[in-house]
Amino acid sequence: MLVRADLNVPLENGAVADDTRIHASLPTLRLLLERDAANVRVCSHLGRPKGAEPAFSMEPVRARLRDLLDDERIEVVENTRFNAGETKNDPTFARELADGCDLFVEDAFGSVHRAHASTVGVAELLPAYAGLLLEDELEHLGRLLGDVERPFVLISGGSKVEDKLGVLRNLGGRADTVLIGGKMAEQLRDANPLEFDVVLPTDVVAAAAFEEDAENGVYPYDALPEGWLGLDVGPKTRERFAGELAGAKTIFWNGPMGVFEWPRFADGTKAVAEAVAAADAYSVVGGADSIRALNELGLTDRVSWASTGGGASLELLEGKELPGVAVIPEA
Numbered sequence: 001m002l003v004r005a006d007l008n009v010p011l012e013n014g015a016v017a018d019d020t021r022i023h024a025s026l027p028t029l030r031l032l033l034e035r036d037a038a039n040v041r042v043c044s045h046l047g048r049p050k051g052a053e054p055a056f057s058m059e060p061v062r063a064r065l066r067d068l069l070d071d072e073r074i075e076v077v078e079n080t081r082f083n084a085g086e087t088k089n090d091p092t093f094a095r096e097l098a099d100g101c102d103l104f105v106e107d108a109f110g111s112v113h114r115a116h117a118s119t120v121g122v123a124e125l126l127p128a129y130a131g132l133l134l135e136d137e138l139e140h141l142g143r144l145l146g147d148v149e150r151p152f153v154l155i156s157g158g159s160k161v162e163d164k165l166g167v168l169r170n171l172g173g174r175a176d177t178v179l180i181g182g183k184m185a186e187q188l189r190d191a192n193p194l195e196f197d198v199v200l201p202t203d204v205v206a207a208a209a210f211e212e213d214a215e216n217g218v219y220p221y222d223a224l225p226e227g228w229l230g231l232d233v234g235p236k237t238r239e240r241f242a243g244e245l246a247g248a249k250t251i252f253w254n255g256p257m258g259v260f261e262w263p264r265f266a267d268g269t270k271a272v273a274e275a276v277a278a279a280d281a282y283s284v285v286g287g288a289d290s291i292r293a294l295n296e297l298g299l300t301d302r303v304s305w306a307s308t309g310g311g312a313s314l315e316l317l318e319g320k321e322l323p324g325v326a327v328i329p330e331a
């Protein structure tokens with residue numbers, strides 16, 4: 001068996017800093033072993049190395065996976081991005097990965113928006129199937145694209161504004177309420193390119209500079225001191241957003257409300273995470289930083305689905321075709 005898993009985890013000092021994605025890959029690997037796969041070759045990319053940089057070796061991932069699932073039939077091959085053919089979807093590299101395998105299982109939801117050798121190339125060489133994680137992701141995120149229970153509240157923030165506008169366009173028009181925080185709010189306040197109204201913050205925690213310990217205070221959104229930056233949503237906005245979320249039956253949250261990495265600008269994100277977790281709703285959270293905020297607050301188990309794929313979840317919700325899914329006949 002060849003399995004494309006998403007083992008692209010954050011590393012710190014040569015060790016795995018967060019093993020969420022390794023855990024999420026286990027059900028498919030366990031199933032294959034239970035069903036007597038003779039050998040399971042697992043491949044994944046890790047980070048963005050320029051060539052075979054030792055700092056991006058799969059060794060720490062291999063070690064962590066072995067701690068969680070020790071079976072001699074599993075082989076984790078080296079970082080697919082060590083081979084220049086990976087991102088070019090080079091058939092020679094795809095053949096190398098597929099060599100000796102009978103079937104391909106795509107389970108790397110976080111990578112299916114890319115047409116690479118390990119996501120698309122190998123699926124054209126071997127009979128290809130969706131793994132359990134990929135299936136779950138498609139089902140949970142796909143639910144947001146169908147008939148949802150209302151009110152449907154969409155809440156978006158973060159800093160990658162361009163990436164998120166596509167999702168807002170496709171999904172926002174179908175939502176009953178669209179709440180906007182983060183850097184996103186600044187852009188939409190200046191000019192809203194969307195065809196529907198959004199709820200913007202009324203107050204913000206602003207700082208004199210983009211620094212963790214800069215002088216800061218709470219201001220109405222339209223009365224920031226000259227040159228100051230809005231780095232979190234203010235208390236009135238938190239209350240308003242939490243109220244909307246409390247009444248929702250379907251929620252999609254993507255993007256933190258502020259610079260939550262700095263405790264003084266974390267309250268808005270915390271309030272939203274708590275409101276999403278507490279809502280009696282079908283709640284889906286996407287985006288690496290949003291999931292990190294949820295994890296840090298210990299709330300991940302209280303949402304209906306925390307997506308492991310950042311870019312892939314956004315592209316799916318934008319309505320784009322995902323090349324790594326399109327190539328699987330039954331997915």
Ligand code: ADP
Pocket residue numbers: 157158159160161181182183184230231232254255256257258259260261286287288289290291310
């Ligand atoms: P996600 O990973 O959940 O999709 P993004 O990557 O788009 O979210 O954004 C996360 C980042 O946005 C965080 O690092 C956070 O510090 C930053 N951020 C949030 N609000 C602001 C803001 N008002 N100004 C600058 N950066 C912000």
Ligand code: MG
Pocket residue numbers: 287288289
């Ligand atoms: Mg991010």
